[in-house]
Amino acid sequence: MANALGIxxxxxxxxxxxxxxxxxxxxxxxxxxxxxxxxxxxxxxTNSGINHIQVYINGNPRSLIEHIGRGRQYNINSKHGSLSxxxxxxxxxxxxxxxxxxxxxxxxxxxxxxxxxxxIAPANIINKANYSDLLDQHIESGAxxxxxxxxxxxxxxxxxxxxxxxLNRQKGVLSIERNLGNYKxxxxxxxxxxxxxxxxxxxVTRARETSSxxxxxxxxxxxxxxxxxxxxNYRGKFFYVxxxxxxxxxxxxxxxVANMKEFIDPDWAIYTQSKDTAPAIYLNNGHANCSLxxxxxxxxxxxxxxxxxRSCVIGKNAVIENCVICPEVxxxxxxxLKNVIVDKYCRIIHKKDLEGTPDEPLYIARRExx
Amino acid sequence: xxxxxMLAMILAGGRGTRLKELTKKNxxxxxYFGxxxxxxxxxxxxxANSDVxxxxxxxxxxxxxxxxxxxxxxxxGLDTRGSGVYVLPPSEKEGTKFDVYQGTADAITQNIDxxxxxxxxxxxxxxxxxxxxxxxxQMLAYHKEHNADATIAVLPVxxxxxxxxxxxxxxxxxRIVEFEEKPEHPKSNLASMGIYIFNWKxxxxxxxxxxxxxxxxxxxGKDIIPSYLSQNKALYAxxxxxxxxxxxxxxxLWEANxxxxxxxxxxxxxxxxxxxxxxxxxxxxxxxxxxxxxxxxYINQGAIISGNVKDSVLFNGVEVAExxxxxxxxxxxxxxxxxxxxxxxxxxxxxxxxxxxxxxxxLSSQEIxxxxxxxxxxx
Numbered sequence: 001m002a003n004a005l006g007i008x009x010x011x012x013x014x015x016x017x018x019x020x021x022x023x024x025x026x027x028x029x030x031x032x033x034x035x036x037x038x039x040x041x042x043x044x045x046t047n048s049g050i051n052h053i054q055v056y057i058n059g060n061p062r063s064l065i066e067h068i069g070r071g072r073q074y075n076i077n078s079k080h081g082s083l084s085x086x087x088x089x090x091x092x093x094x095x096x097x098x099x100x101x102x103x104x105x106x107x108x109x110x111x112x113x114x115x116x117x118x119x120i121a122p123a124n125i126i127n128k129a130n131y132s133d134l135l136d137q138h139i140e141s142g143a144x145x146x147x148x149x150x151x152x153x154x155x156x157x158x159x160x161x162x163x164x165x166x167l168n169r170q171k172g173v174l175s176i177e178r179n180l181g182n183y184k185x186x187x188x189x190x191x192x193x194x195x196x197x198x199x200x201x202x203x204v205t206r207a208r209e210t211s212s213x214x215x216x217x218x219x220x221x222x223x224x225x226x227x228x229x230x231x232x233n234y235r236g237k238f239f240y241v242x243x244x245x246x247x248x249x250x251x252x253x254x255x256x257v258a259n260m261k262e263f264i265d266p267d268w269a270i271y272t273q274s275k276d277t278a279p280a281i282y283l284n285n286g287h288a289n290c291s292l293x294x295x296x297x298x299x300x301x302x303x304x305x306x307x308x309x310r311s312c313v314i315g316k317n318a319v320i321e322n323c324v325i326c327p328e329v330x331x332x333x334x335x336x337l338k339n340v341i342v343d344k345y346c347r348i349i350h351k352k353d354l355e356g357t358p359d360e361p362l363y364i365a366r367r368e369x370x
Numbered sequence: 371x372x373x374x375x376m377l378a379m380i381l382a383g384g385r386g387t388r389l390k391e392l393t394k395k396n397x398x399x400x401x402y403f404g405x406x407x408x409x410x411x412x413x414x415x416x417x418a419n420s421d422v423x424x425x426x427x428x429x430x431x432x433x434x435x436x437x438x439x440x441x442x443x444x445x446x447g448l449d450t451r452g453s454g455v456y457v458l459p460p461s462e463k464e465g466t467k468f469d470v471y472q473g474t475a476d477a478i479t480q481n482i483d484x485x486x487x488x489x490x491x492x493x494x495x496x497x498x499x500x501x502x503x504x505x506x507x508q509m510l511a512y513h514k515e516h517n518a519d520a521t522i523a524v525l526p527v528x529x530x531x532x533x534x535x536x537x538x539x540x541x542x543x544x545r546i547v548e549f550e551e552k553p554e555h556p557k558s559n560l561a562s563m564g565i566y567i568f569n570w571k572x573x574x575x576x577x578x579x580x581x582x583x584x585x586x587x588x589x590x591g592k593d594i595i596p597s598y599l600s601q602n603k604a605l606y607a608x609x610x611x612x613x614x615x616x617x618x619x620x621x622x623l624w625e626a627n628x629x630x631x632x633x634x635x636x637x638x639x640x641x642x643x644x645x646x647x648x649x650x651x652x653x654x655x656x657x658x659x660x661x662x663x664x665x666x667x668y669i670n671q672g673a674i675i676s677g678n679v680k681d682s683v684l685f686n687g688v689e690v691a692e693x694x695x696x697x698x699x700x701x702x703x704x705x706x707x708x709x710x711x712x713x714x715x716x717x718x719x720x721x722x723x724x725x726x727x728x729x730x731x732x733l734s735s736q737e738i739x740x741x742x743x744x745x746x747x748x749x
Contacts, residue, residue, distance in 0.1 A: 290659060295670065
C-alpha cells in the first residue's frame with residue numbers, strides 16, 4: 001500500500017481540445033474505444049496501492065460522476081479506501097478556477113486523509129506511472145517536491161503552451177515555464193507532483209496569498225529557489241492530450257502494437273466501467289484491419305486504421321479510415337470517412353463523404369446528425 | 371424477494387459428461403459460451419432481469435470454479451438489500467449423515483431450511499444447462515392466473531424430434547394431463563424445458579413425502595411431477611417462444627456459438643432491455659493488426675488478431691498470430707494460435723496453445739473437434 005493521497009488534477013486553459021471539451025472535461029473523454037481518459041491515472045493509482053483518491057473536475061461533471069461512481073471498478077477497497085469526486089463549485093460559474101482554489105476548499109479533507117504524502121497527476125496525460133516506486137524515489141532523494149518529466153525533441157511543433165522544466169545538472173528544477181515552441185529539445189513536465197502533505201498545504205496556502213490567479217505549477221515555480229525541487233525522469237511511453245490533433249494522434253497511437261502491448265500488462269490492468277455489452281460482431285462483408293474495436297459494435301463495412309468505441313454500428317459498404325469513433329455512433333451504409341473524429345451518439349446518415357487531414361482531423365460534435 | 375415473492379433455485383450440479391474435457395475439472399454451468407459468458411450467466415441474468423432477487427445455486431460436481439463465480443452476486447446486480455446469490459453445495463446436517471444430492475428433487479429437499487428462511491409463496495426451479503432469455507415474471511403471472519399448483523415451461527419442438535424430450539400432453543386449456551419421458555410415439559410436441567414454478571407450501575409437503583419413500587429417484591421428472599399428476603393437482607404448461615438450446619454436447623455447444631453469427635439470431639445478446647451479465651475482465655478493445663483480417667465473427671474484447679479469422683467466436687485474451695487461419699471455430703479465453711497454424715471446425719478449450727504450423731480439424735469434416743491440450747506441429 002502506498003502512503004499517499006492521490007489527486008487527479010485538471011488543466012488550465014493552455015490545454016484545449018476544440019469541440020469535444022464543450023461537452024465534458026478532458027478526464028471524461030472517450031479514449032481507445034472503451035475507456036475514458038481518467039481510467040488511466042485512476043488505474044495507475046490503484047495499481048500502485050493508493051487507496052485514497054480525489055478527482056477534481058472542471059466542466060460539466062455529469063459524465064464523470066456517472067462513469068466513476070464509487071470507484072469499485074478501479075479496485076478501490078470498499079471499506080478502508082475512499083474515492084471522492086470534487087466538481088468545482090463557483091457561484092459565478094467560472095470555468096477557470098485555478099486548481100489551487102479547489103485544493104484549498106478541500107484542505108481539511110486532504111489533511112485528514114490517513115496518508116503522509118500527496119501525489120498529483122493530470123487526466124490529460126496517458127502513461128503507466130507506478131506511483132509507489134516514484135514515491136520511494138522521492139522519499140529516498142530527500143527532495144521537498146518531485147516533478148515527473150521526460151525529455152522531448154519535438155517541442156517546436158508539439159506541447160505548445162505546456163509546462164516545461166529548466167533543470168540543473170543534478171536534475172534540480174530551476175523553474176517551470178511555458179513551452180513557446182522556440183526550442184526543439186525540452187524537458188516536458190508530466191504535471192505529476194509528489195510531496196509531503198505539509199509541503200502541499202504550505203504551497204496551496206502560499207499560492208492563494210500570492211495571487212488569486214495562481215495555479216499549482218505557479219507556486220512550485222516560485223518555490224524553486226527556497227525548496228529542494230527535483231525532477232524524476234519518466235522512462236515509459238506517454239501520450240499527451242492538449243488539443244484536438246494530439247487527442248486524435250494519441251488514440252491512433254495505440255494501433256501501433258508496441259504501444260498497445262505496453263498497456264495490456266496483466267499485472268497492471270486499466271479498469272473501466274463495464275456496460276455488459278455483447279462481443280463485437282462482424283456481419284455481411286464487414287471486416288477490420290489495423291484497428292481497435294470495442295464490444296457491442298456491429299461491423300458490416302470496412303474499418304481500417306481506426307479506433308471504434310462501444311456499441312457503434314458501421315453500415316454496409318461504409319469505409320472508415322484513420323478515424324476515432326466514440327461510443328454509440330451509427331455510420332450508415334456507403335459512407336466514407338477519413339481522418340474524422342466522431343463524437344458520442346452521432347449518426348452519419350445522409351452526408352456520405354467526410355474527410356479531414358491527419359494534421360487537421362474533422363470533428364463531428366456530440367449527438368449531431370449528419 | 372418483495373416484488374413477486376418468488377425464490378429461484380438453479381440446479382447446477384450436473385456433470386455434463388458429454389462435454390468431455392470441458393467438464394473434467396469444471397461443472398457444466400461454468401462452461402464458457404458466446405465470447406464472454408458462462409452458461410450459468412443466462413439463468414442468473416434472467417432472474418435479475420425478471421426481478422427474481424434471491425437465487426440459490428445448487429452445486430455438487432467440481433464446484434470450485436462455479437462456487438467462486440456464482441457467489442459474486444454483484445455481477446448480475448443481485449447484491450442489493452433483500453437480494454442475493456447463495457451457493458448451496460451439499461452439507462452435513464444434524465441427525466443425518468453427510469451425503470451428496472441424490473436427485474434434482476433431493477437437492478431442493480436438502481435446502482428446505484434455506485428456502486423457509488425467505489418464506490416465499492413460489493419457488494422457481496431452473497437448470498443451469500441452457501442458453502435462453504426468459505421473463506420468469508411472465509411465467510409467474512400465468513401461473514397465478516391459472517391458480518396452478520405448478521407450472522412447467524414448455525417449448526414446441528418439431529414432432530419428429532419429440533421423442534428425444536420429456537413431453538407434456540395437455541388439454542385444450544393447457545392443463546397437463548400426462549407426462550411422458552422420451553416417448554417412442556409422442557402425442558404432443560411440447561417439450562419440458564426443466565423450468566418449474568411451484569407453490570412452495572405444496573412442494574414442501576411433496577418433497578417431505580418423497581424423502582421418506584423407498585421407491586423413488588428423488589427426481590422432479592421421474593417422481594414429483596408424476597405424483598402431482600396422480601393426485602390430480604393443477605399442472606399447467608406455459609409455452610415459451612424464442613431461442614432455447616441445451617448445450618449438453620460438443621456439437622450443440624458449437625452450434626449454439628455459431629447461431630450467434632446469424633444476424634437474425636433470436637438470442638440477441640445485445641438487447642439493452644435484457645442484458646446478459648457476466649464477469650468483467652479488464653482488457654483493451656479487440657485488436658486487429660495490419661496483417662490481420664476478421665470476417666463474419668463474434669469477437670470479445672482482449673482478443674488480438676494478426677491472422678485470418680472467419681465464422682468464429684473468440685473469447686477474451688485469444689491471440690491469433692500472423693499467417694494463422696481460424697474458421698468455424700470457438701476459441702475460449704486465453705487460447706494462443708501460433709504462426710501459420712490452421713484451426714478448422716473446432717472448439718479450443720481455455721488457455722490451450724496451438725503451436726505454429728499445427729493443423730487442427732478440417733473444413734470438410736462433419737465432426738467438431740474438441741481441443742483441450744497443446745497441439746504441436748505435425749500432430
